[in-house]
Amino acid sequence: MGRQKLRRINQNALVSNVLESGKPLYETIKGNWNETYFQNNWPLVLELACGKGEYSVGLAEVFPEKNFVGVDVKGDRLAVGSKQAIENQLFNVAFLRTNVIFIEDFFAENEVSEIWLTFPDPFNIKQRERRRLTHSLFLERYKRIMRPEGWLHLKTDNQELFDFTIQELESFGICHLVHTYDLYQSALNKDHFGIKTRFEQIFTEKGFPVHYLRCQFK
């Protein structure tokens, strides 16, 4: 492992805005995010597969009266968002290091108001579809932790993942689906608040359109 990666991972142990295995809150946070961590009653919004957390940090700035948790399995990436949040004095954003498949170990039924999936890995080979964060295996978990009428959002450049997701959502049972294959050219453009993730910047610079959808669970 590179030195920078290691330094970032070590940094996570020292800061309070990263929850990861071995830290006290990690085991007890489920159902207690607002009471114990944020200490307010604001709506709780998740960014799953947040990487370096640009979207979580960006949304936390735009919405000071919402709480945000960026989730990713890679600690060195989370460390970048954590540092940014500390530098910007954003107390309404935290980061959780876990595999999303274990999301119900950290969030109780109805604890979450909204979920953003930002450029999740496409896992394009057929046998790996079950690892897609929009596979029904994941959707059923999101539905259980989400409040009724909470929105699920997806941004991706990958059309195969996007089409797969629409099919998966429709057979899972959702409502109020809106979608576009070219977010920046659509009327929905304002709904992503102009915040670009790292991967979004890379793909848009290469000229790929961003696909976006949102829906609610039935």
Ligand SMILES: C[S@@+](CC[C@H](N)C(=O)[O-])C[C@H]1O[C@@H](n2cnc3c(N)ncnc32)[C@H](O)[C@@H]1O
């Ligand atoms: C393509 S990157 C996108 C990162 C960021 N959202 C962006 O747009 O810049 C996908 C991220 O998903 C994370 N990831 C993939 N599968 C995951 C899982 N099952 N649980 C947690 N994180 C996952 C990876 O570690 C990686 O950081």
